[in-house]
Amino acid sequence: MFRIAPLTAGFLGRAAGEFESFTYPRLRPLLARAGQSTSAAGCIAVGVWMGEQPAGLALYSEPWALPPEGAAAASLPPGIDSADAADSARSPEATPPKDRRRLLSVMVHPLARRSGLGMRLLASGEALARESGTRRLVAVHSSRMQARQAFERLLAVCGWRPPQELEFRLAGRAAWAERAKHDWAGFLQRLADRGFGTTSWRDMDDAEWAKARRVAHELPEADRAFDPFSRNIGVTPLADLSIVLRREERIVGWIVGSRGALADSFHYSQGYALPEVRRLGWLAAGARDVCERQAKLHGAASLSVFETSQGNTAMRRFMERQLEPYSEWTDSRYVSEKELQP
Numbered sequence: 001m002f003r004i005a006p007l008t009a010g011f012l013g014r015a016a017g018e019f020e021s022f023t024y025p026r027l028r029p030l031l032a033r034a035g036q037s038t039s040a041a042g043c044i045a046v047g048v049w050m051g052e053q054p055a056g057l058a059l060y061s062e063p064w065a066l067p068p069e070g071a072a073a074a075s076l077p078p079g080i081d082s083a084d085a086a087d088s089a090r091s092p093e094a095t096p097p098k099d100r101r102r103l104l105s106v107m108v109h110p111l112a113r114r115s116g117l118g119m120r121l122l123a124s125g126e127a128l129a130r131e132s133g134t135r136r137l138v139a140v141h142s143s144r145m146q147a148r149q150a151f152e153r154l155l156a157v158c159g160w161r162p163p164q165e166l167e168f169r170l171a172g173r174a175a176w177a178e179r180a181k182h183d184w185a186g187f188l189q190r191l192a193d194r195g196f197g198t199t200s201w202r203d204m205d206d207a208e209w210a211k212a213r214r215v216a217h218e219l220p221e222a223d224r225a226f227d228p229f230s231r232n233i234g235v236t237p238l239a240d241l242s243i244v245l246r247r248e249e250r251i252v253g254w255i256v257g258s259r260g261a262l263a264d265s266f267h268y269s270q271g272y273a274l275p276e277v278r279r280l281g282w283l284a285a286g287a288r289d290v291c292e293r294q295a296k297l298h299g300a301a302s303l304s305v306f307e308t309s310q311g312n313t314a315m316r317r318f319m320e321r322q323l324e325p326y327s328e329w330t331d332s333r334y335v336s337e338k339e340l341q342p
């Protein structure tokens with residue numbers, strides 16, 4: 001009654017549309033790409049039919065390589081989110097073999113759930129991935145995912161390792177900057193009196209770039225991951241939404257903004273303050289400042305997303321204490337992995 005098969009070039013042309021509803025809108029273009037390429041370098045899509053009706057889909061990314069040592073976005077593959085740009089910025093000779101794939105989505109028709117189809121889709125996708133040279137599967141999901149429990153259990157019964165927290169995110173509309181300007185008036189005034197200021201990367205001249213690079217170059221070893229000029233920061237900075245933080249004329253930190261996966265969303269994944277201004281509020285004021293810029297450029301309703309890696313407890317505390325009152329949602333993202341034997 002059920003048939004499971006890879007969606008390949010032969011029939012995907014006519015079938016792709018029917019399977020689109022079994023994955024997220026932003027991934028649908030990949031589904032078409034899976035059909036164009038039957039080579040090992042393409043995406044993998046596996047469909048399940050109930051009679052003639054599509055009833056489920058598992059979709060995997062193109063193969064990708066583990067980023068070189070020290071890369072910031074180590075667990076995120078190219079092709080679907082902000083890690084994209086980082087991959088293209090990397091030099092090819094530094095790239096190890098492309099032996100990883102990401103499980104992008106797996107979905108079964110509500111009426112056909114709990115009859116083993118999810119497991120069979122994953123088993124079939126896994127076999128195809130293994131044949132194509134994949135040695136590790138990776139999946140990233142959010143604590144806000146509706147079917148979180150079902151998905152996590154499905155991965156567990158399919159032999160995946162338990163999910164590990166990857167990063168904490170917090171999102172709010174850019175209009176929050178205006179509210180905070182009002183709420184934080186006294187605090188912002190005190191900071192201004194101490195010399196707080198910001199400059200967008202767009203407005204920096206050569207001398208200021210040289211200054212910023214010098215500061216970044218002198219970062220202590222433990223803070224190297226925050227070097228905004230590293231090719232491994234994992235994002236492509238937007239000059240209008242990336243700022244340096246100043247104390248009088250000196251550069252004492254930065255916040256790097258980049259485009260998010262959703263329309264009208266902007267991500268601030270890199271925020272750094274030198275020890276001399278830590279705990280003085282420079283980052284909080286900088287975050288407000290950059291979102292005010294975002295509101296002007298992209299509208300008060302555009303989304304500002306702040307992200308921090310799981311290990312960065314200082315940044316997380318800052319987000320929870322200072323920014324959460326203005327947020328629309330927060331979540332944690334988890335990464336799960338499964339090793340495939342050749």
Ligand SMILES: CC(C)(COP(=O)(O)OP(=O)(O)OC[C@H]1O[C@@H](n2cnc3c(N)ncnc32)[C@H](O)[C@@H]1OP(=O)(O)O)[C@@H](O)C(=O)NCCC(=O)NCCS
Nearest residue numbers: 105106107108113114115116117118119147150151153154
């Ligand atoms: C996650 C999903 C694909 C599972 O598909 P499925 O065909 O129902 O999965 P299976 O029948 O193969 O289930 C295999 C095992 O996973 C676990 N599982 C599946 N659904 C579960 C649920 N709702 N609650 C708890 N465990 C669940 C069980 O251990 C199950 O085995 P069992 O039925 O013998 O107890 C399906 O629930 C779905 O399409 N959800 C919505 C889409 C989605 O959010 N997908 C994940 C992110 S892309």
